Amino acid sequence: MPLATGRWSCLEFMVDGAQGLLRTWVDGTAVAGLTVDGTPTHDIDGQWLNRTWRPQLTDLRLGWESYGDGSDTLWFDDVAVGSSRVGC
Secondary structure, three states: OOOOOOOOOOEEEEEEOOOOEEEEEEOOEEOHHHOEOOOOOOOOOHHHHOOOOOOOOOOOOOOOOOOOOOOOOOOOOOOOOOOOOOOO
């Protein structure tokens, strides 16, 4: 799911290390390719879950890295951190 350009988007990210869960939403819609639910899914999280890896949040770092050509600008605003889903 490519991010929309020229407008703000709401990105939500949840990590539950105790349950081994990771979920991501963009504008309230779940992103299947950025979900770890404990059941291996081919070409999504199977390579991690077939080992002993489980999501575990140790810190939060906001920034941007580029792995391809071109220039991208990503702005962060109104960052919230909580123990439950905040919502958009």
